[in-house]
Amino acid sequence: MTAEGxxxxxxxxxxxxxxxxxxxxxxxxxxxxLRVEPGAFLTIFGPNGAGKTTLLKVLATLTRPTEGSAxxxxxxxxxxxxxxxxxxxxxxxxxxxxxxxxxxxxxxxxARMYRVSAGRERALALLTKxxxxxxxxxxxxxxxxxxxxxxxxxxxxxxxxKLLLLxxxxxxxxxxxxxxxxxxxxxxxxxxxxxxxTTHNLQEGxxxxxRAAILVEGRLVFxxxxxxxxxxxxxxxxxxxxxxxxxxx
Amino acid sequence: xxxxxxxxxxxxxxxxxxxxxxxxxVSMVLLGLLxxxxxxxxxxxxxxxxxxxxxxxxxxxxxxxxxIAVGRSFASExxxxxxxxLLLCPADRGAIYLGKLIGNLILVFATGVVILLFFTVVxxxxxxxxxxxxxxxxxxxxxxxxxxxxxxxAVAAGVRARDxxxxxxxxxxLVPLVIAAAHTSTLLLAGQSLGDAGLxxxxxxxxxxxxxxxxxxxxxxxxxx
Numbered sequence: 001m002t003a004e005g006x007x008x009x010x011x012x013x014x015x016x017x018x019x020x021x022x023x024x025x026x027x028x029x030x031x032x033x034l035r036v037e038p039g040a041f042l043t044i045f046g047p048n049g050a051g052k053t054t055l056l057k058v059l060a061t062l063t064r065p066t067e068g069s070a071x072x073x074x075x076x077x078x079x080x081x082x083x084x085x086x087x088x089x090x091x092x093x094x095x096x097x098x099x100x101x102x103x104x105x106x107x108x109x110x111a112r113m114y115r116v117s118a119g120r121e122r123a124l125a126l127l128t129k130x131x132x133x134x135x136x137x138x139x140x141x142x143x144x145x146x147x148x149x150x151x152x153x154x155x156x157x158x159x160x161x162k163l164l165l166l167x168x169x170x171x172x173x174x175x176x177x178x179x180x181x182x183x184x185x186x187x188x189x190x191x192x193x194x195x196x197x198t199t200h201n202l203q204e205g206x207x208x209x210x211r212a213a214i215l216v217e218g219r220l221v222f223x224x225x226x227x228x229x230x231x232x233x234x235x236x237x238x239x240x241x242x243x244x245x246x247x248x249x
Numbered sequence: 250x251x252x253x254x255x256x257x258x259x260x261x262x263x264x265x266x267x268x269x270x271x272x273x274x275v276s277m278v279l280l281g282l283l284x285x286x287x288x289x290x291x292x293x294x295x296x297x298x299x300x301x302x303x304x305x306x307x308x309x310x311x312x313x314x315x316x317i318a319v320g321r322s323f324a325s326e327x328x329x330x331x332x333x334x335l336l337l338c339p340a341d342r343g344a345i346y347l348g349k350l351i352g353n354l355i356l357v358f359a360t361g362v363v364i365l366l367f368f369t370v371v372x373x374x375x376x377x378x379x380x381x382x383x384x385x386x387x388x389x390x391x392x393x394x395x396x397x398x399x400x401x402x403a404v405a406a407g408v409r410a411r412d413x414x415x416x417x418x419x420x421x422x423l424v425p426l427v428i429a430a431a432h433t434s435t436l437l438l439a440g441q442s443l444g445d446a447g448l449x450x451x452x453x454x455x456x457x458x459x460x461x462x463x464x465x466x467x468x469x470x471x472x473x474x
Contacts, residue, residue, distance in 0.1 A: 060337055061336075061337070062333055062336060062337065063473070064473065082339050082341075083339075085337060085338065085339035086339045088337070090333075090334075090337055092330075092333075094330030094333065094334075095330065096330055096331050096333060096334025096335075096337070097331070097334075098262065098266055098331060100265070100266040100269040100270050101262065101265060101266060101269075105262075105265070109258055109261075109262045110334070110338070112254060112255065112258035113255055113258055113259075113335070113338035113339075113340055114338055114339060115251055115254075115255075115339070139269075155334075
């Protein structure tokens, strides 16, 4: 960043160097290096416990690294946590929505917390975009899982973040809801907004991204542009990286 | 300005959530009233011991019901996965703490008023001119309980045995508050004024100030994953 809100075009959206995160004796991330350019869509694959969520938590300022550094838009996630939070939107299998509040009340609450100017108008526009306008006055507790996840996307986009972190966003969704969410995420690819998604679902993960990486035991063991990847070949690569057998069709 | 606006957004959200669910406030009031009632049945009417113990009953009821409120405040955030959502916001951690604290304070104070009114009826206590002093005492005790309770509720939110952890830590620390409140209210119920209570009310003021300052300083570390 050259100044607040003005990003240098050459500056990476995410720059991680020697990142290590330990929870007591357990190392979740072991000296990770990563560079993501603005506008890129990176999917990080990995089995459970690989460190995917920990990496996103560090980038989202929810947890501090034990060692190393992580910059988002040139801002350090520890020293400039407030500035990083303004730039980052998170979509997870946890929706971060209050079931007792209506959809509109949830978005208005988060708009106030993110200090979004004209928060109500922005919330209404996003509810319409996510096709939730007709039920915006209903409590979120009455929503289906798919509707909650769409509302969660609206919540994450309220402050127009430059970096979107998606942590297993398809978890718990049925096929239809997955398709709807995939369409919504596809619509976010504008070449300006950077997206980092973690998943262990190869098909869904590869569908939207332009770069794929594999994280195993806190280390990136694979990182390539998707144009160079053949889907079936990637499946073999993935299972060989995680030391597992390729499932039979 | 943003600090207060964000804190207020949390207060509004918490109260709205509580009013719609109403589970916490109902539990608080019922427990408080039950404690007052049970102690009343246990005491011989008109006995000196019952007169002396009534202040203790009032603050025991207040304490038990208050701990329910503060315990639920972060547990509900955690259950919905909303605590992370809150921490992701570019808000000062102090604003988040203040918002949660004020939300708890309103619940604790409101329940305290209900318990106090019920207490005056059950124990046939004429508050008389002491009502203002008792109300002020209730405010001071509510601030102390909410301040400490909000902080420890945040600590306990991430732990599986959070209710046990919360009570183990919070009750010993609340002992000075209960002693000071009980001493002061005994004098007020005997018809004396707040000024006659000596240093007891000031102990509450110092207690509130110390824990308020400490809580603001350590809250950031407490909510750190």
